[in-house]
Amino acid sequence: MAESGNWLVWALLSAVFAAATAVLAKIGVQGIDSDLATLVRTVVIGVLLSLFVLSTGKWSNPLQLPSRSLLFLFLSAVATGASWVCYFRALQVGPVSLVAPIDKLSVVLVIAFAFMFLGERPSTREWLAVGMIGAGAIMLAFKK
Structure with missing residues (x-):
């Protein structure tokens, strides 16, 4: 029951919000326990989504x-909770400019998992792009 609309617009908005999340989270975890920060974030998300679902009649x-x-x-x-715990711990001890690219290796893993478990079959061109994403993330994370 997906809403009609352009998936690309939603995906681009997701990327923008994910980028903002990384920077805001890096600032937010300074001087506090990363697990507590994850809990606070999760509670806020739960409250906001509850209000949204209720107010839209969904x-x-x-x-x-x-x-x-x-x-x-x-x-x-x-899986989301585990990802967030790991992400916040990584942000607490590492620079966001290095943590975020490694986190984005999830793009490569999503496509590999979709191939293995969902039967999706990317083209040769798409596999090349996935390889480039992976290589780019690794180059950003391990810059010298």
């Missing part, structure tokens, strides 16, 4: 969702 009982959907949303949440 609320329905989550327990009535298909069990397969609930399972995979749960697993996705666990």
Whole structure:
């Protein structure tokens, strides 16, 4: 039940917000425990999303969702939480200009996982682009 609209616009907005997240989080974790920072961020996200879902009339009982959907949303949440904990710890001890490129290796991993588990078949051109993304991220992270 995806909303109609241009996926590219949403994806670009996601990239902008993700970039802002990295810089804002780097500032936010200074002088505090990174796990506590992750908790605060998660609570804020939960409150904001709850208000958004309620105010737009999109609320329905989550327990009535298909069990397969609930399972995979749960697993996705666990992966997200683990990612955020690791990301905030990395930001606390490393420069954002080095942490963020390595984090973006997730793009390469997403495409590899989509190939292995979802049956997606990128073209040769797309695999080349994935390789370039990976190489670029590594070059940024390990600059001398």
